[in-house]
Amino acid sequence: MKLTTPRLTHHIRTSATEDGEPVLFVHGNVSSGAFWRDSIAALPEGFRGLAPDLRGFGESDPAPVDATRGLRDFSDDLGELADALGLERVHLVGWSMGGGIVLQLLRDRPALVKSVTLVNPVSPYGFSGTEGADGRLTHPDGTGAGAGAANPDFVERLKAGDTSDESPTSPRSVFRGAYVTRPVEDEDFYVASMLTTVVGEANYPGDPVTSAEWPGVAPGKTGILNALAPTYFRLDNLHEIERKPPILWIRGADDVIVSDTSLFDLAHLGALGVVPGSPGTPAQPMVTQMRAVLERYGDYREIVFDGCGHTPHLDRPDDFAAALIEHLRSA
Template identity: 30%
Template sequence: MPTIQAGDLNVHYLDVGDGEPIIFVHGNWASSGWWLRVLERLPVGYRGLAPDLRGRGATQGPDSDYRMSSMAADLWRFTDALGIERCHLVGHSLGAAIVLQAALDQPGRVITLAVLAPPWVDGMPDEVYQPDRQQLLKDNPDFFAQAIKAMAPTAPEDDLWRELVTIGHSQRLSAANGAIDALREWKPGDRLRTIGVPALVMGGELDPLVTTETVRRAAEALGVEPQIIPGVGHSANLEAPDRFLALLVPHLAQARSS
């Protein structure tokens, strides 16, 4: 798998296909591999790039403050290192917040924007903010595996799944805590509508964390209709990659016809 120096990070990433660049950004307790089933199905004419975020996967480098603006800056440094000026942005969970912030910071570099299971655009609610749970996830691999499976209940428990669970559990605790602190303070709200590029907001009908109400609020802030994928949980990119792409590909194509 390729790596590239981007700022103070040696970023590990997946790189599939040729054509218009799409940057796929994973969530907390995850890695670039969560996009593998999507990347292997990507249509001709697109180049899919999925980096491991700071503190996660095989990317090497120091901790940061993990604020959303810092993670968005990491993302733009990664695209700069690859020589990519404009791209499609696709984010899942924490990654959705990162691409939304990246688009707020540099909207002129974004062709289209798509988010899956977007977190709370008005700040993480107090009842969801659970630092003690992050410690428990790190301390207990069996509990971690059970918790991750509960988030993606229909994902096949194959070799890829087992690898992703192992890689996810290797995430730094500092990155996990930094993520929930960042999500608690991140409150872009209706300012998201100023991004001004075609946007797609998706969620899973069975998602136990990012509820359909949360997805609908993100869609409202962006000024679009939400797309709720039936019969899947938090991670349609793994649970139902074909249905995920059936929504994503026509969205990407808007830029070619406009």
């Protein structure tokens, strides 16, 4: 279905039924609401799934992203969408970047939220450019994070709609090597979803900015990877919410994207010698940072799936659905 609000025309994948408690599924970067297709279908009676395409993905408007607002362009879109649909309380499910978006929505509008499920969520201190469990900046300007950290060949192949597996930086190869840990049925469906990503300085990856400090990149002011920079997106005050809905944190033990040793973090790649010239900048401990923030928050539970990567809902769909449904019913 499509719905136009003052902010955006949204494309939304929904359950067959319009009855039941609303469950709002929020996808991650370089994907779309299509990644939640099977999770929506697995919902039992009494729940209604909605999976919108975020701005610049899928069939929603390719509206620009103001990175200086962190992830609030996305979370405000979702809040307005919920209002337009007349949803008073919703269960939020956020994967990867979507995890950061739902936490931002929780921080800004806690009364709207009945429960939260985080699925391999981005750190509450953004992506790259920080150290330690407290998310302190490696450099004041966020050097190490931002659009300049994107692999340029991957960006070009994404823009060109490359469906091949001829290169390790093709979207299909990235899906196989970083999103999942095992072959997935209907792989073409998910690669097609990745290729709906709007490429450019206003969307993915954003405007690149150079830095005199290693590794030579810093956050710009537009686009998605800059919106994820720790200078713009930080959620270390989540525990200050008065009414705290329960949070379930599900993650794959073998995730190479969101990890304390992420293969997408330039600092860790520097330590491995893949990116030369590292002065010894430590990797961002993404999982450790999330755990520290949730421990201050209080009402949370962590589930780790062994042999599972960045997408538990694809790698372990039955286990994922069981854990999610249990959480929804107990909220």
